Amino acid sequence: xxxxxxxxxxxxxxxxxxxAMWSAKVGDDVFGEDESVNALEEKAAAMFGMEAAIFxxxxxxxxxxxxxxxxxPLDELIADQTAHVYRYEGGGxxxxxxxxxxLLNGYRGILTAEMIEPEINAENIHYPHTSLVVLENTVxxxxxxxxxxxxxxxxxxxxxxxxxxxxxxxxxIFNALAYTGDSAKDYxxxxxxxxxxxxxxLGAPVxxxxxxxxxxxxxxxxxxxxxxxxxxxxxxxxxxxxxxLDRHVDRLKxxxxxxxxxxxxxxxxxxxxxxxxxxxxxxxxxxEQPAEQMLAKLESKGIKANSTDKHRIxxxxxxxxxxxxxxxxxxxxxxx
Ligand SMILES: *Cc1c(COP(=O)(O)O)cnc(C)c1O
Numbered sequence: 001x002x003x004x005x006x007x008x009x010x011x012x013x014x015x016x017x018x019x020a021m022w023s024a025k026v027g028d029d030v031f032g033e034d035e036s037v038n039a040l041e042e043k044a045a046a047m048f049g050m051e052a053a054i055f056x057x058x059x060x061x062x063x064x065x066x067x068x069x070x071x072x073p074l075d076e077l078i079a080d081q082t083a084h085v086y087r088y089e090g091g092g093x094x095x096x097x098x099x100x101x102x103l104l105n106g107y108r109g110i111l112t113a114e115m116i117e118p119e120i121n122a123e124n125i126h127y128p129h130t131s132l133v134v135l136e137n138t139v140x141x142x143x144x145x146x147x148x149x150x151x152x153x154x155x156x157x158x159x160x161x162x163x164x165x166x167x168x169x170x171x172x173i174f175n176a177l178a179y180t181g182d183s184a185k186d187y188x189x190x191x192x193x194x195x196x197x198x199x200x201x202l203g204a205p206v207x208x209x210x211x212x213x214x215x216x217x218x219x220x221x222x223x224x225x226x227x228x229x230x231x232x233x234x235x236x237x238x239x240x241x242x243x244x245l246d247r248h249v250d251r252l253k254x255x256x257x258x259x260x261x262x263x264x265x266x267x268x269x270x271x272x273x274x275x276x277x278x279x280x281x282x283x284x285x286x287x288e289q290p291a292e293q294m295l296a297k298l299e300s301k302g303i304k305a306n307s308t309d310k311h312r313i314x315x316x317x318x319x320x321x322x323x324x325x326x327x328x329x330x331x332x333x334x335x336x
Pocket of ligand 1: 057058169171
């Protein structure tokens with residue numbers, strides 16, 4: 001048996017999803033003529049109470065387009081030091097937007113208005129102009145930790161007060177919603193922009209959407225073209241994404257239950273020294289021996305995972321992890 005816990009990006013399209021792709025109505029999306037892309041964009045925007053949306057090849061592209069839309073060269077953005085936009089997008093903030101980044105130390109990547117306010121630069125020619133705050137929900141490197149809307153509201157209020165834009169890297173926003181019980185529609189009230197990945201927990205093969213107001217999305221279409229992300233008959237991919245939004249949101253709580261089962265087994269495993277409390281579909285844990293040694297033992301039993309540090313391993317549950325695979329991992333951990 002193989003159990004691939006490396007990432008929730010490894011899922012393959014289901015039979016139903018492939019059928020939806022097969023029968024998709026398509027056109028040239030660069031001309032705005034792909035019905036399936038247009039339908040996906042409308043559906044996603046409406047779900048989050050936003051005016052408009054644009055379908056892009058990756059979450060990195062939606063985040064980088066958002067940062068470019070919400071800043072000018074020489075500006076500064078504020079984010080947590082674990083932020084994907086800073087750590088895992090290849091330095092794109094500086095390269096694409098010529099913007100500097102002010103990094104804060106949140107708890108598991110979660111920031112508060114009190115942490116952000118003193119870091120906003122006063123108007124002074126020596127300082128870069130602070131113009132954007134980026135939050136991540138769930139926080140990938142925080143181990144799937146979540147903001148509630150109640151935590152976000154004071155940050156949104158602070159951004160209004162200082163005239164800052166607020167962007168959400170919502171690669172796993174549906175995991176956060178499953179955990180907090182907050183409603184997607186309410187998100188539109190707080191954020192100027194939202195990125196949503198369709199190829200993580202939702203299980204679509206490719207794509208992310210960027211949501212914002214109509215004028216921002218109009219400019220985002222120009223930026224997507226410049227970034228080389230204008231796709232032609234992208235409706236085949238959009239159909240898979242729409243299918244995922246209709247069918248794969250409610251089931252995320254299964255992935256979360258699986259993550260909890262794994263965390264319990266890890267807590268009882270002699271070679272594990274610490275398990276970060278699970279909120280969603282990511283389990284981070286620390287190993288007594290070097291992580292590489294434990295990964296090799298797991299691999300020999302068909303279990304694939306990644307290390308995130310010398311003594312830290314990450315498990316991620318997803319659509320293609322079934323109960324019998326979780327049982328197998330629990331059994332293997334019990335024997336270690
Ligand atoms: C995966 C991810 C993204 C986008 O990644 P792509 O691989 O470019 O789609 C953005 N933010 C977070 C937090 C992620 O986990």
